[in-house]
Amino acid sequence: MKPGRLLKHYRNHRDLILRSSYVIVLALSVVEGGGGNGKKKVKSSSAATPKLSWKKYLQFIKETIFMDRKTPILLGSQVLLLITRAVISLKIASLDGKLVANLVSSKFNKFLKLLVLWMVIGIPASFINSSLNFLQHYIKLIIRNNLTNKLINKYLPVSGDNTTIYKLMNSAQIHDPNQRVTTNIEQLSDSLAKIFPQLLKPSLDVLLCAYQLSKTAPNSNTAEGVLILGLVVHFTTLLLKKFQPNFTRLSIKSNDLENNFHIYHSKVIENNEQLALSKSYNLELNVLDKAFFELALFKRLEFRRFAVYDTMMTFIVKYTWGAAGLLLCSLPIFVQSQFKEINDHLINEFTSSFITNRRLLLTGSDSLGKIIQSKKNLQNLRGYVMKTLEFEEELNEINASQTVVKSENITYNDTEEIIFDNVPLVTPSGQTLVQNLSFHIKKGDHLLIIGPNGAGKSSFFRILGGLWPVVPPGKLGIPNEDPVRKNFFYLPQKPYFTIGTLKEQIVYPDSVEGCEVTDDELYKLLELTKLEYLATDCEELLQHDIDTLTADHGKPDELRQLPMSPFDYVRNWSDLLSIGEQQRLALCRLYYQRPKFAILDECTSSISADLEQDCYKYAIEELGITVLSVCHRTTLWRFHSHLLQFKVRDNITTTSFHKFSPEERLLKHEELVLLDSKLAEKQELEQRLKFLEQSTKSRARNRSILYISDDEDEEID
Numbered sequence: 001m002k003p004g005r006l007l008k009h010y011r012n013h014r015d016l017i018l019r020s021s022y023v024i025v026l027a028l029s030v031v032e033g034g035g036g037n038g039k040k041k042v043k044s045s046s047a048a049t050p051k052l053s054w055k056k057y058l059q060f061i062k063e064t065i066f067m068d069r070k071t072p073i074l075l076g077s078q079v080l081l082l083i084t085r086a087v088i089s090l091k092i093a094s095l096d097g098k099l100v101a102n103l104v105s106s107k108f109n110k111f112l113k114l115l116v117l118w119m120v121i122g123i124p125a126s127f128i129n130s131s132l133n134f135l136q137h138y139i140k141l142i143i144r145n146n147l148t149n150k151l152i153n154k155y156l157p158v159s160g161d162n163t164t165i166y167k168l169m170n171s172a173q174i175h176d177p178n179q180r181v182t183t184n185i186e187q188l189s190d191s192l193a194k195i196f197p198q199l200l201k202p203s204l205d206v207l208l209c210a211y212q213l214s215k216t217a218p219n220s221n222t223a224e225g226v227l228i229l230g231l232v233v234h235f236t237t238l239l240l241k242k243f244q245p246n247f248t249r250l251s252i253k254s255n256d257l258e259n260n261f262h263i264y265h266s267k268v269i270e271n272n273e274q275l276a277l278s279k280s281y282n283l284e285l286n287v288l289d290k291a292f293f294e295l296a297l298f299k300r301l302e303f304r305r306f307a308v309y310d311t312m313m314t315f316i317v318k319y320t321w322g323a324a325g326l327l328l329c330s331l332p333i334f335v336q337s338q339f340k341e342i343n344d345h346l347i348n349e350f351t352s353s354f355i356t357n358r359r360l361l362l363t364g365s366d367s368l369g370k371i372i373q374s375k376k377n378l379q380n381l382r383g384y385v386m387k388t389l390e391f392e393e394e395l396n397e398i399n400a401s402q403t404v405v406k407s408e409n410i411t412y413n414d415t416e417e418i419i420f421d422n423v424p425l426v427t428p429s430g431q432t433l434v435q436n437l438s439f440h441i442k443k444g445d446h447l448l449i450i451g452p453n454g455a456g457k458s459s460f461f462r463i464l465g466g467l468w469p470v471v472p473p474g475k476l477g478i479p480n481e482d483p484v485r486k487n488f489f490y491l492p493q494k495p496y497f498t499i500g501t502l503k504e505q506i507v508y509p510d511s512v513e514g515c516e517v518t519d520d521e522l523y524k525l526l527e528l529t530k531l532e533y534l535a536t537d538c539e540e541l542l543q544h545d546i547d548t549l550t551a552d553h554g555k556p557d558e559l560r561q562l563p564m565s566p567f568d569y570v571r572n573w574s575d576l577l578s579i580g581e582q583q584r585l586a587l588c589r590l591y592y593q594r595p596k597f598a599i600l601d602e603c604t605s606s607i608s609a610d611l612e613q614d615c616y617k618y619a620i621e622e623l624g625i626t627v628l629s630v631c632h633r634t635t636l637w638r639f640h641s642h643l644l645q646f647k648v649r650d651n652i653t654t655t656s657f658h659k660f661s662p663e664e665r666l667l668k669h670e671e672l673v674l675l676d677s678k679l680a681e682k683q684e685l686e687q688r689l690k691f692l693e694q695s696t697k698s699r700a701r702n703r704s705i706l707y708i709s710d711d712e713d714e715e716i717d
């Protein structure tokens with residue numbers, strides 16, 4: 001094509017070509033500014049950024065938005081409001097220009113009319129602004145609600161075997177589930193609710209301003225100038241990218257450090273009594289200090305990077321683009337003033353155009369800066385999504401594995417038997433504690449489990465309770481589920497108590513709603529473990545509250561809210577009760593539940609020996625509960641008929657299982673203890689004898705030396 005024809009074509013389609021090139025250049029700048037800077041590394045972070053493909057990221061965002069029908073509708077409304085606001089901003093920009101022009105030419109009436117119009121437009125503008133704020137918070141709440149529910153349902157699945165959290169805490173992946181469900185989801189929802197206005201508002205502003213600028217430029221020759229401005233924006237954005245930190249990495253690392261600090265702090269709170277008694281504040285302070293120091297150090301590094309980036313950003317967006325824009329708006333005026341005679345009308349026109357275009361340019365450059373800055377939020381959001389997805393995938397895996405393991409290696413019988421057939425005891429970390437465990441007991445066979453510390457006694461319970469899988473070729477047989485009576489009830493050495501009512505503690509893990517137990521029945525349960533004073537204490541506290549509120553006539557509402565029964569009085573039971581009392585209250589739970597089998601893992605170790613015996617007797621003889629117990633006191637042996645013994649020799653653990661006669665075994669045990677003590681006595685006597693022989697010998701030697709020296713003395717004499 002000849003240059004002449006090309007020029008003609010250009011002239012014919014000049015407007016279209018320039019406008020589209022301008023938009024393309026701006027879009028390029030946005031994409032460049034929004035693209036990742038993969039080469040940059042966060043120095044203090046040793047871990048690599050976890051991988052998350054864009055497809056998976058967008059899929060997650062899509063699923064989160066469409067989890068609820070309300071969210072897309074609200075997002076749609078947000079978009080509509082944003083478009084309306086952008087159009088209103090344009091209108092206000094042109095009004096601004098006209099207002100100043102009328103002010104300069106002292107046209108008061110026109111100025112007043114425009115001012116009224118300006119105020120009238122302010123009404124929908126204010127409404128739209130506050131509606132946008134409201135919508136953003138509302139969308140955040142809905143997203144947070146949906147995500148939290150989704151994760152909590154996977155975290156505490158009602159349909160599973162209630163082992164998810166245990167398995168999660170034993171997995172190497174997740175150490176901070178509480179943070180993931182709380183802080184992480186909150187940050188994710190906040191970021192996601194902000195991202196649309198953050199991206200859409202400035203994008204719309206940029207597009208509308210670009211369109212308006214190229215349309216309302218004082219001289220159509222400035223269209224090329226607008227394109228040059230676009231190119232300036234593009235290249236400076238590329239420069240800005242060099243200073244841009246990797247926000248995803250920063251947000252992940254910062255989150256991890258925050259979580260570490262939180263975990264250490266929770267441990268201190270949890271073990272406050274032990275720390276006070278062992279006077280170990282100094283040590284714990286060091287640990288907390290170190291965790292916080294790491295966090296603060298990283299935050300400082302993060303802020304420094306942000307500060308450098310912000311400085312560059314402000315300089316480029318506000319001043320470089322601003323100056324280029326001002327030049328673009330003013331140049332045509334200077335050029336025209338050289339050729340035309342300046343009259344009032346021209347001054348008016350110049351002022352109006354300059355003010356309007358300047359405002360449009362400032363809005364445009366500011367919006368472009370915001371789009372580039374929203375990359376930070378996009379990358380932060382990516383970090384939060386990664387953490388949430390990692391958590392969710394781990395939960396999905398655990399929950400899926402539960403059903404597989406259960407169906408493969410566990411069988412149910414109606415003969416009320418527990419059968420361990422060649423079951424290896426393997427820890428979650430893969431260490432085999434016992435090669436194979438084989439035995440079988442039925443209802444009424446009370447099993448005593450003994451063995452040295454760390455041999456695997458509690459681990460056996462973990463397999464029975466479904467916490468650890470039944471590893472092939474092992475097979476586990478357990479009784480069929482019974483709607484009336486639970487199969488198993490587990491009592492550990494340190495039972496768990498909630499902050500709640502006394503009734504809730506006794507009927508746990510049943511809910512008090514729909515529970516038909518009466519206060520008298522609850523009181524009887526407490527009597528069995530000699531804990532009736534707990535109910536009396538609650539009664540006194542309740543009476544005290546009633547008296548105080550009655551004396552204070554102004555609080556009838558609070559009086560009405562007080563419980564009717566002392567069993568409904570709320571207290572923090574785990575802080576309030578001694579370990580022995582906690583173990584006794586846990587026994588009340590056992591009596592209330594009356595399961596077929598009770599798994600008692602040193603659950604009476606802090607109870608006095610005579611009460612312990614009474615409690616065992618009641619459970620076995622009165623309630624017909626079959627016990628499987630780990631206990632170190634020989635006084636409890638008489639309640640058992642079978643023995644599972646763990647023995648460790650040369651670091652290899654073996655087990656033996658047989659019927660057990662407690663009297664015979666106790667006799668042998670007593671004999672063994674006697675022999676042991678005699679053996680110890682013998683060894684002591686032998687040592688004493690050795691010592692005496694040695695000291696006699698050394699005295700004899702000393703004496704002979706003395707004699708020799710006497711002789712020598714004599715010789716000298």
Ligand SMILES: Nc1ncnc2c1ncn2[C@@H]1O[C@H](COP(=O)(O)OP(=O)(O)OP(=O)(O)O)[C@@H](O)[C@H]1O
Pocket residue numbers: 170427428429433451452453454455456457458459460
């Ligand atoms: N979740 C786990 N992950 C890895 N190893 C574990 C886990 N729980 C326990 N173990 C290990 O398994 C071994 C057996 O522990 P277990 O609690 O069964 O011992 P125990 O015989 O009950 O000891 P004790 O009499 O002291 O209570 C120990 O070496 C312990 O460190």
